[in-house]
Amino acid sequence: MPFIERLIxxxxxxxxxxxxMVGGASLDYAGLLAAAQEPAAAPGGAASSxxxxxxxxxxxxxxAFCAAAHRRQVAMVLDAGWPAELRGQLAGRARAWAADNHIPQQPDAPGPFLLGLSSGTSGVPKAFTRTAASWRESFAASEEYFHLSPDTVTLAPGPLAASMNLYALGESLFSGGTFVGLPHFSPDAALAALAGHRATRLVLVPTVLELLARRALATGQAAPALSHIxxxxxxxxPATLSLVRQWVPHALIQQYYGAAELGFVAASTIQPAPAHAGAQIHALALTHVGGHGDGGGPTPGTGTALPDAAAPNAVGRAFPGVQLAILDRQGVELPxxxxxxxxxxxxxxxxxxxWGDDGLAFSTLGGGWHTVHDQGWLDAQGVLHLAGRASDMLLVSGAxxxxxxxxxxxxxxxxxxxSDIIVAGIADPLRGRMLVAAFRPAGDGCARKGMPALLRAAVGALPASHRPSRYYELQELPLTGSGKISRQVLAQWIEEGDARARRSS
Incomplete structure (x- = not known):
């Protein structure tokens, strides 16, 4: 299994x-192995698959997660914060899947070890299967890329059921380090755990990182042991990075783009800020971590070449061990x-x-390529630029x-x-979807007053379908349970007249 041998x-x-270590409770490596080796029986006395x-x-x-891996069971970790009805529905689907696919009890042959949960187009998360080998390969690559060692103390303040945090737990055990979680999230709880356990590494989403940096700066809480984010x-x-640099100017920051179904795809590194200058996103140095494609040159194909002015932020080069390419709808590699x-x-x-394959997410293409249909392009240096997640695409006036x-x-x-800008679509009888933009200024009242005009001017050169019709000022960020920004939550706030998104002229 992916980390049990290393745990032993x-x-x-x-x-x-x-x-x-979570809250006031902890397990050392000997205690965790003993807990993982405890026998468990399902109703009727038979070991469950x-x-x-x-x-x-x-x-x-x-x-419990380590015990499942040790027994060679297929594990599914539910979020205790989800409604009981949803958790029961997912448990029922998992049992039906195991029965329909004749998943053996304590299988000797390699097979799935994890039922991972990923958000879908409906209210019920879809589940993907993952083999132990996929995590084992990933651990070996990420241990080196993220500079992990037995001395690393990783704090992941998000829910353990989220794939990023569950992976961070396995990754920490693989490398012999210490994993720190929170029983309940708050910025103060995370900062207390960071200081109390002298955590050297944070694993989190940008919105949570901003919350921690703001709170730490407001309360004067330094993090001298933190060397890696x-x-x-x-x-x-840029606003979040500026806050982080004020709080922990010495920390190395590594960002990665990936998907629960694909694993790591591309990554980049922001070096610690010089003592005499603040860090800016545009000064980011993209560390080369691998090539792209399958060794051959790009094959001519059809597609839309984007002008530089329309290019979104780069997300990095291919993660170690990953081959990366841009394909058209016919599976032809694009230049x-x-x-x-x-x-x-x-x-x-x-x-x-x-379960939950709606045809809009993970797909296997010819030649061994896989995609979740996110759109982007590679530049001449092999750096990946994202144009947008396929699931975020909106149909506005036929465009x-x-x-x-x-x-x-x-x-x-x-x-x-x-500080933040979020574009979403709300129902519109004429256009199908109406484009709206919600913002959170980083400045004072003057910045707030002039922000809608500034944003309207910024999109003036875009096609009419790409220009938001309304602007809203956010009183707080629309987030999922794992701390990620949600366009769906924003659209719901606007459609329901929620005061957390106020119309701005």
Whole structure:
């Protein structure tokens, strides 16, 4: 299994070293291995092939996950914060899947070890299957790329059921480090855990990182032990990066773009800020971590070449061990600068869906390529630029609109005067969807007053379908349970007249 062999190793050579700490509870490596080796029986006395882990965040959840891996069960970790009805529905689907696919009890042959949950187009998360080998390969690559060692203390303040945090737990155990989680999230709780456990690494989404940096600066809480920040889920904005640099100017920041189904795709590194200068996103140095394609040159194909002015932020070069290419709808590799579907090859990819395959997400293409249909392009240096997530695409007056590209145009014009900008679509009987933009200024009242006019001017050169019709000032960010910005939540606020999104003239 992906990390059990390493857990056994670390329990033998440093059994008293803390492995998992959540709240006031902790397990060292010897204790975690002992918990993982405890026998468990399903009703009727037979060992089950499936482990449905429905526990609050804590060391018991980590032990249950390790126990499932040790018993060679297929694990599914549920978020205790989800409604009981949804958790019950997911458990039922998992049992039906195991029965329909004749998943053996304690299988000897390699097979799925994880039922991962990924958001879908409906209210019920879809489930993908992942083999132990895919995580094992991923751990080996990320251990080196993220500079992990037995001395690393990783704080992941998000819910353990989220794939990024569950992976961070396995990754930490693989490398012999210490994993720190929170029973309940708040900025103060995260900062207290960061200081109390002298965490050296943070793994989180940018919105949560901004909350921590703001709170730490407001309360004078330094983090001298923190040397490394790993961010995913969205790009760091200039405003957020500026806050982080004020708080921990010495920390190395690594961002990655990926998907639960694909694993790591591309990554970049922001070096610690010089003592004499603040860091800016445009000064980011993209660290080369691998090539792209399958070794051959680009094949001529059809697609839309994008002008530089429309280019969203770069997300980095291919992650180690990942082959990256841009393909058109016919599966033809496109030349540099031409937009198409972001596709990968490699051992980090999942095995497919157990349920919820709506045809709009993960797909396997010819030649061994896989995609979740995100749109982007590679430049001449092999750097990946994202045009937008396929699931975010909006149909406005018959035109396909990727909100990310509209946001990029407005963010470029506003610079550090804008903390956040989110574009979403709300129902409109005439156009199908009406484009709206919600913003959170980084400045004072004067900045707020002039922001809508600035943003309208920024999109003036875009097609009419790409220009938001209304602007709203955010009183707080529309977030998912895992802390990621949600266009769907924003649209719901606007359609319901929620005061958290106020119309701005």
């Amino acid at each position: 190793h670390w329990a033998g050579v440093r059994g008293r070293h803390p492995a998992v 499936l482990a449905i882990i429905d526990l609050p965040p804590g060391v018991d959840l980590a032990a 790993v961010c995913a889920g969205a790009a760091l904005t 540099a600068g031409t937009r198409g579907s972001v596709c990968v090859k490699g051992a980090l990819v999942c095995s497919g869906y157990a 396909n609109v990727y909100p990310h590209a509209v946001e990029a145009a407005m963010a470029a014009a506003a610079g550090d005067r804008l």
